[in-house]
Every structure is written in structure tokens, then in C-alpha cells.
Amino acid sequence: MRVLVIAAHPDDEVLGAGATVSALSQQGALVQIHILAEGVSLRHSGVTLEEARERCRAAAKKLGANEVSFGGMATDGRLLADLPQRQVVDSVNQVLRGTAAEIVFTHHPGDIHADHRSVAQAVGYGTRILGAGSVRQVLHFEVLSSTEQQTGLVAPFTPNVFYDVTGHVEAKCRALAAYPYEVYEPPHPRSLTAVRTLASYRGTQVGVVAAEAFMTGRELRGPLAARLDGVDVR
Template structure:
């Protein structure tokens, strides 16, 4: 069993799916992470030091979570709407073809335009064609993006499945701490205290102490 987590920016993987990644890895399953943008070119234009720092933070985070393989792309941060749709499709598709995951987690299309473009391209790559090996497709919310969207403008995120991460929450917190460039003081959503609160809030919806929530987009595992 191979699971692929696709994110637009370094830290998306741990914010949205960190506890689930740690749980799968601890159970011996293969987990791959694909981050498609450089994560720094808009915030720090031309700063190669920051680019290298982001890459180092991503790799440290993934080691903490137990990720088996990680790729850090170089598409422009916060500018995926300037990248041809087919180019983004091909970039994702090449790695999906290499890893052949049966499950993919991708962004829910929220207020962040990079998340929207990534969601759209993932749907293209994971089309349920005859012989397709991707059997389950899920969307994850991203703290500091999804909850800041305006429901009046689009359909809001609605969770349809939950993963118990009580035993792996502290690993998620430890992995998030690898991102010196992204962690913020509480009550910002990208803080350790907020991540614990979010996990507790998700958990109490389904009788758990800590959970991550997802929207199931497609499941053909029983087809």
C-alpha cells in the first residue's frame, strides 16, 4: 500500500495530513510526499538561502513523520495560476506514475489559488480510467487557508471521513516545529497550540480525542 500526499507549499503536508502520515508510516505503509512549488520565490524573491532553508525544513519534517520519499518541486510559489495547466498535470502525473499510489491526499480548493490549481490537476491525474491504480482520492483542509475562506463564494469544506491521530499528535507537532519559517505564535492556526485545538475539535465530532478530517472524493477500492 502506497499513499501520496500532494501539497503546494512546504508545511502543507504536515498541517493537513501530518498525523495521518505518521500513523501510516508507523504501521509500515509507504508514504510519499510531493510538494510542487519552491515555497519561497514570492515571499523571498531571489533568496537562494531561504530556498535551501525551506527544502531543509521540508526534509526534516518528513523524516520526523516517517515519510519514505519526498520531492520538492521548483514551480513558482503563489503563482501556480501562471503555470500552464498541462505543465502542472505532467509534473504531478510523472511522480504519480513513478510511485503508483493507491491513495492520494490533495488540497481542498480554498482561498489559496495554488491550492485550487493543485486540486484541479490532481483530479486530472487521478481520473478513474480502466486499469487506474489510484483507488482512493481525498481532499484535506489546510489551517490558515481553508477556514479563512468565505462560504458564500464557494461550497465550504465538509468532512466525510476522520482519522484517529491521538497516538501521533505529538509527532505531528514535532514535525511542524521543523518549519522555523512558517510556525507562528498562538492563536495563529500554524502554532502548536492551534494544531492541538484543531485536532481536538475534529475528534469530538466523532468521539475521538484527536483526529484529522478529510473529504472523500472517490473510492473505487471495492469496485
């Protein structure tokens, strides 16, 4: 199985789906992480583009991901959301065509961060006709300090897909630690305590020790054999 994680900035991929990447990688899935914009010039003075990329590669290694790629967008200090939508869509389409991924994890379209919404919309556009490509499922993740900060009046995050990540939360924490300038002390939502707490809470929602939660964006299923009253229905 090929999996693609499309995120706006380094650390989003870990916060959104880090433990799931670790679990899927351990099960033999081929996972590629694609970061559209490093964003360091806007958020962190003194952090170079190459340093941000190296930290991203280090985080991916801790999760067991096979490949990390970069879109190199918005390197002039602008937000992704400031770019023409077509430019973001074209960049997403390019990576979608090049990976042959079956599952795509990306941002939630109701996120408070404009860049996150821009990426979610671009992925939605690029996967709008699932039958025309390899993607069969699009899942939207939550990013602590961002997704939960949006008011419930705007596309609330109400998860309907949960991955059991029992035993993989610490890998997520180790990967997040590769970005020391992105981790804060509790009670900040982007703390290791918050990461563990959220995983535990999502786990209680589905009866496992720890889980990561997602919302289905799109899904295409093939015909499945089912037995109904002893009759094989196809």
C-alpha cells in the first residue's frame, strides 16, 4: 500500500498523522511525506530552509517514512494562502501523479490556519475524480493548536475514521522533538503532553489505548463480496 501525507509546513505532518505513519510503516506500507512550504522565514528567525528540511527528514526517519519531498513554495515570505490557488493545485497534482498513492492524509478544510485550508482545498481539487487516478481515500487530520482553535461555526472537525496507534505515540513525540522550535511547555496545545493526551482521548472514543482521528474527505470502494441470509451478493 502506498500512502501520501501532504502538509503545509514541517511539523504538520507529525502533529496530524505521525503515529499513523509510524504504524503503517511498521506494517509495510510505503509512506511519502510531502511538505509544500517550509514557512520558516515567517515563523522562525535564524532557521534556514535547509535546516528546516533536514529536521523534516530526521522526523520522517523516526516515523519510518520511506521518502520526504518538498514543494518549495512560498519561500519569499508569503503564505501559501497568498499564492494563486491554481499554483497550489498544480503543485499538489504533480506530487499526486508522481506517487501513485492509494491513501492521502492532509489538512482539514475547516482549520483556522489559512495555509492549512489552502492545502486541503488543493488536495480536494486534485482528487475530485478518484476513478481517474490511484487515490482511493482522502483523510483529513487535525493539527494541535490550529484545527481545534477554529470555532464550531466553520466546518468543525468531527472525526469518523480512527487509526489504532497504540505503541506508536512515543515515535510521534520523538519525531516532533526534531522540531524544538515548534514544541512548547504544557498547557500549550503543541506540547508533548497535549500530543499524548489527545491520542489517549481519541483512543477512548473507539475503545483502544491510543488513536489518531481523521475525517473522510472522499473514498472510492470497489465491489465487495457480502453474505446476506446465506446468499453470496456481489
